[in-house]
Amino acid sequence: MKTGRPPILERRCLERTGITMTEYYRQCSGKMNIHAAAKTLDISPNTIYNWLHRNRLEWSSPTDNNREPFRFEFRGRRGTRSEHCRLAGVKHGTVSKIMLALRVGFADAVDIAASRAKARDEIIAIKDRCRAAGISESNVRKIRKDYGVSAVDALEIAIVRKATRDARNGK
Numbered sequence: 001m002k003t004g005r006p007p008i009l010e011r012r013c014l015e016r017t018g019i020t021m022t023e024y025y026r027q028c029s030g031k032m033n034i035h036a037a038a039k040t041l042d043i044s045p046n047t048i049y050n051w052l053h054r055n056r057l058e059w060s061s062p063t064d065n066n067r068e069p070f071r072f073e074f075r076g077r078r079g080t081r082s083e084h085c086r087l088a089g090v091k092h093g094t095v096s097k098i099m100l101a102l103r104v105g106f107a108d109a110v111d112i113a114a115s116r117a118k119a120r121d122e123i124i125a126i127k128d129r130c131r132a133a134g135i136s137e138s139n140v141r142k143i144r145k146d147y148g149v150s151a152v153d154a155l156e157i158a159i160v161r162k163a164t165r166d167a168r169n170g171k
Helices: 008-017 021-028 034-041 045-054 081-088 092-102 106-133 137-147 151-169
Strands: 072-074 077-079
Touching: 008 021, 008 034, 008 045, 021 034, 034 045, 077 081, 081 092, 081 106, 092 106, 106 137, 106 151, 137 151
Parallel strands: none
Antiparallel strands: 072 077
């Protein structure tokens, strides 16, 4: 004679889905993870694990590593935050830090991180252009600070000044 409380899993499965737990297992295994199935039945995942162990069964996980609940539409593409960051050319950690520090949403944080990365790339390009033009980078920085212009405009001013100076000196 069996004593103890009646099995919760079978009763909940019949109440919530209208089918037996064995049938529910056949339908859900491989299509959702155990945690999602347990949430649907309003039970703990351990209850399902115990049922599987008692019946010598295994739950097969979905093939996409359960990422579908975390995917969302952003700029015309569907993906996770990491995938969207990779498409924007920024690191997910950088976006997360910006979100926490500035208290902005994901979209704004991606835009900020992308603009910072673009500015960093422009600075590297300006350094190379300064070297190619034979102008010191500190001179460009000083012009930029004095006139409040972009680095590209400051470089152009420095090139004009150098050409004027060279023409005056007869070079």
